[in-house]
Amino acid sequence: MAIPQLRTVTVTRYVTPLREGGSLPAIAEADDGFLYVLKFRGAGQGVKALIAELIGSEIARALGFRVPELVFANLDTAFGRTEPDEEIQDLLKASVGLNLALHYLSGAITYDQAVTKPDAETASKIVWLDALITNVDRTARNTNMLTWHRELWLIDHGASLYFHHSWQDWEERARSPFAMIKDHVMLGYATELEMVDEQFKAILTPETIRSIVALVPDDWLHWDGNDATPEELRNVYAQFLETRVAASQIFVQQANDAREILV
Structure with a gap:
């Protein structure tokens, strides 16, 4: 079996929060032009939720399930400074660095x-x-x-x-x-x-x-x-x-x- 690999992208635009998620994920655009569901390291469960997401999703993929592509998503220190929502701004500040994102399945x-x-x-x-x-x-x-x-x-x-x-x-x-x-x-x-x-x-x-x-x-x-x-x-x-x-x-x-x- 081929060894799995993940691409790395840089987040360029915060589009909208997905408030139905307890950890406040968001739809964001990256420098490759695609939209992603972004999971933040600064959310409640921290990096452990990202680890579980990564391992669980890639095990599912190895077993033949359809899973959206995962990518590592870099968040720059300047990102989100203009975000008016204080809760979201705090989340973005706490998530500078390497996060995890799933390819957004538009229309799903x-x-x-x-x-x-x-x-x-x-x-x-x-x-x-x-x-x-x-x-x-x-x-x-x-x-x-x-x-x-x-x-x-x-x-x-x-x-x-x-x-x-x-x-x-x-x-x-x-x-x-x-x-x-x-x-x-x-x-x-x-x-x-x-x-x-x-x-x-x-x-x-x-x-x-x-x-x-x-x-x-x-x-x-x-x-x-x-x-x-x-x-x-x-x-x-x-x-x-x-x-x-x-x-x-x-x-x-x-x-x-x-x-x-x-x-």
Whole structure:
């Protein structure tokens, strides 16, 4: 499998905030002429949300899902000085440097399974992905899926990998079931988890996982209260995911049990 790469752009214009996002992302234009959904390092969860977004999105892409292109987005110190909204101006000031952005899918609409019922394989694949990366944010209230050109796209993985917010007992958490899967928007249709489990474990080799984790820049891996080096932190992310893939039957069984209760 080809090693993933991310382009780097410079943000040139703040277009509009997306206030439905808790971290106040925004649509912005970059120096390549494209529009992006910009995720800010100065938002509430800081760089850890960007790390989860990057790793979760690129794992999804490796597994064959459609995910908007991710780019590193540089924010200059002068950017946003004329922004009249104080909250946004503070966010921009706190986000100078390297941020993360997703290619803006103009005209995309929120996926609605009442309109387009998912097939069992697709539902099972998405449930497996979210159980792997412990994504708490794919519920009926907020599906974080879009329909664009009649195809399903996955977005917003910043709430994944929540073990890194405490960084305690990560080995135990890697082998734990994912109880929040009971709220997954596609759980009721996910009847082929065992088949998907076999397919996806063959794709997510340690080499693939480590090539994705290697994308996380050093700049995002210096945390208050943690003296580990960037390489040591990347190694924990990789080991967490490798362990979780190897022990996938634990979260597959949890999802199957939760689906039986649901249906």
